Amino acid sequence: MTGGAAPPDAAAAAHAFLAGGGELGARIRAHDWEATPLGPPAAWPAALKTLVAVMLGSRQPMFVAWGPERIMLYNDGYAPLCGARHPAALGMPFRVVWFDILADVGPILDRAYAGEATQMDDIAFVMHRNGYPEETHFAFSYTPVRDETGAVAGMFCTCDETTGRVQAERRQAFRLALEQRLRDLNDPRAIMAAAAEALGRHLACDRAGYCEIDPDGAHVSVVGEWCAPGVPGLASRQRVRDYDAAIATELRAGRAVAFADALADPLTAAAAGALAAAGIRAAILVPLVKAGRLAAVLYANSRMPRRWTAEEQALAAEVAERTWAAGERARAEAALRASEARWHGLFRNMHEGFALCEMVHDPAGRPVDFRYLEVNAAWESLTGLPAAAVVGRLVSEAIPGIEPFWIETYAQVVETGEPARFERRLASLERWFQVLAYRTEPGRFAALFLDVSERKQAEERQALLAREVDHRAKNALAVVQSVLRLTRAPDLKGYVRTVEGRVAALARAQTLLAGDRWHGADLRCLLEGELTPFLGGQRVTLQGPQVALPALAAQPIAMAVHELATNAVKHGALSVPEGRLSVSWTLRPGAARLLCLRWAEAGGPPVAGPPARHGFGSRMLDGTVRGQLGGAVSLAWESGGLVCELQLPLDGRMDRRQTGRAQ
Incomplete structure (x- = not known):
């Protein structure tokens, strides 16, 4: 040629x-x-x-x-x-x-x-x-x-x-610095101001602060505001109705609001004029709903359009809660200091229980008992014992079976002159008391106390919640152990990548559950979180009503979605740029609610039919949907792509079934 x-x-x-x-x-x-x-x-x-x-x-x-x-x-x-x-x-x-x-x-x-x-x-x-x-x-x-x-x-x-790592390190340094700064403050307003300044500088925004909502819900008061140089502050008192009801509705429901441009966001369209007059073009608004009422809002805003990242929004929410907790701690400490000051007044006018007592010793000089000399009305109310039945009597007679701790502690106060502050349960009365005891004169002491039984019960409930979280974490670890045992891959890198993806799916579900205090997880948020890492520009449609998944169903469903997405990336619609994915769901009402979810792929490589063998994904789908959740799963390999239909019961029987398996 x-x-x-x-x-x-x-x-x-x-x-x-x-x-x-x-x-x-x-x-x-x-x-x-x-x-x-x-x-x-x-x-x-x-x-x-x-x-x-x-x-x-x-x-x-x-x-x-x-x-x-x-x-x-x-x-x-x-x-x-x-x-x-x-x-x-x-x-x-x-x-x-x-x-x-x-x-x-x-x-x-x-x-x-x-x-x-x-x-x-x-x-x-x-x-x-x-x-x-x-x-x-x-x-x-x-x-x-x-x-x-x-x-x-x-x-x-x-x-x-390395953007993610650098920003994560910055956020951690910010958290540590904020914690240290708030620890040294004991005034709630000063705490709000310090937190607002720290957040505003960290986010490099124009203004940050708090709005406290009046009990009537009609007015807000700006407190602790920080402004960048040259940026005017907001009016110190404003009317809620000057802003759009849609924003207020979201905040009262406990949902944070973030918009990049008030002139373009549908949520802020009606309030764009008021926002512009206040110099707010972009903002993050984090509600603090306490005792069922919108108590305050943390805000960070910019005079120019700005896109807020998910990490920035999460950090603002964290700062809001942390600041509220620090303010509550400061309020509690301030209340305690005020009560201690009042103890020097006329004890009969106190709200705190007060008792003046003297120690009783045996012939060898050892403290063995104490006698009530005087008590106030609050003491009667807090203990439930009438003063007439107590004054002049030994504590062993007035409160039979009282623990030796009380006599020993008060004896040490009398002997050393060092005050004692403690919380203790008085078993005979079945109540918890917060006590301040101090020596008044040789052989005598005074005790001031409050009934803290409700708080201790709340702490016990919190401890129970912690144990529940620990239980759920162990369940998650058991799932991870199963993933490690069942995952197969041709090489180490493939194995690591597959395991990391499945564990990440569990972690994302865990984060959703933690954000809702383990009450459950929003289905749409779960789907978005699981699908986002797999998208390379493909179109994904999510359509369905709001569904709150039970806590014990969130992680299994997250794993199922992860496996479907992984398969779609390897073999299906998400493996090609022109691929499309539609996820839709309905919720059938009734005594036993039924979630019907349909996963439909299109535009992917041609599908010849079902695979020759069932891999981990198919076994996991079957074990999760049928075994754990008591539902049904249907897989169809149509010419346009895989269609998977899931039916999942969302009633109490699912929780009992999963709990039994976890244990």
Whole structure:
């Protein structure tokens, strides 16, 4: 042969270096490279071919910039770093793709083309890769690549985005600093002001503070506000009706509100004028609902549109609760200090119980009892014992069976002169008391006390909740143990990746449950949390009513959704960009509510029929839906993709079934 097209075998061999590589491998093979300065792949220099082959074979984020135009090629690991600029970034000059950070990274690229390698463990950029400014952090190395003549023809980069880790470290440092600062404060208003300032500076917003809601719900009072330099504060007192009822409804229901632009968000459309007048274009509003009433709102706002990340919203909610707890602690301590001051007044006017007593000793001088000399009306009320039956009598006579602790403690106060403050249950009266005892004169002491039985009962309920959380955590560990035992993979990396995905599904469900104090989990939130990590631009539709899943059903359902999503990424609709997924559900009312959930894939690779064998996912679906939840599962491999239908009972019998299995 003297001309014409190369034989098919020769053409395939010329492009063999482009084999594999997942999505980017396919995109590179399909790209019109003849329209770029690089030309057809068969004619690429050997060094470029080698680099591209290495890059496509690696899971680590990598890219190559080649030629004078510094044309970019990258792999699947690097694609998420491009944000919305992928896939258009493929085959484009570096300066076009990263125009927004060129001032920072351009000189480093220039040095690589000059023959100088660079490695950086952390570098920060403000990127607009997703259409909004975001702070990002990276670790990377730039390595110059030379051609056969020894001249630098391009640059090879391995990198890793560390934004999540850096921001997590910052948030942890913020929490520790805030905790230390609040610990030193004992005034609730000062605590609010300190927390607002810390949050405002950390989020780099324009204004942060608290609104306390009057008991009538008609007015709010701004307290503890922090403003950035040059930013005016909000009016100290405002009317709730000046803002839209939709926002107030969300807050009264205990749901936080976050909007990026008051002029564009449907929730704030009716209140856009009032918000603009207050200098609020974007905001986070965290409600504090106490005893069934909206008591306060923590706010952080910006005068310009701003996208709030999920981490920022979660941190604001955490600060709101932590500040409230610190304020309650300060109020409690202030109340105790005030009560201690009142103890020096006329004891008969006190609300606290008061008793003046003298120690009684045996012939050897050992303290063995004490006698009541005087008690006030509050003492009678708190103990339920009339003063006439107590004054002048020994405690062993007035309260038969009293524990030795009381006599021993009061004897030590009399002997040493050191006051004693403690909480103790008086078994004979079946009540808890908070007591302050101090010596009044030789041989005598006074005791001030409050009945704290209700608080102690609340603490016992809290301890019971903690034990319940521990029980659920052990159940989760048992599930993890089963996942580790049953997971199969062709190699260690695949095994680790599969296990990490399944454990992450459990962790996300655990987080939802913890956010609702283990009462349950919202189905839509659970689906969003489980599907988001698997999406690469595919369309996903979620449609159905609000459903509160029972606590013991959340993790099994999360695992089931995770396995369906994993299968869709490997073999189904989520394995191709044009794939689509629809998840819909209905709730049949009645004495035994039934959740009907339909998972339908479309646009994926053609489906020939059911798989030859059932893997972990199929066994897990069957064991979870039928075995644990007492439901039904139906799988259909239609031509357009997998259709899975689940029926799950949401009544008390599910909880009893799961509890029995866990135990």
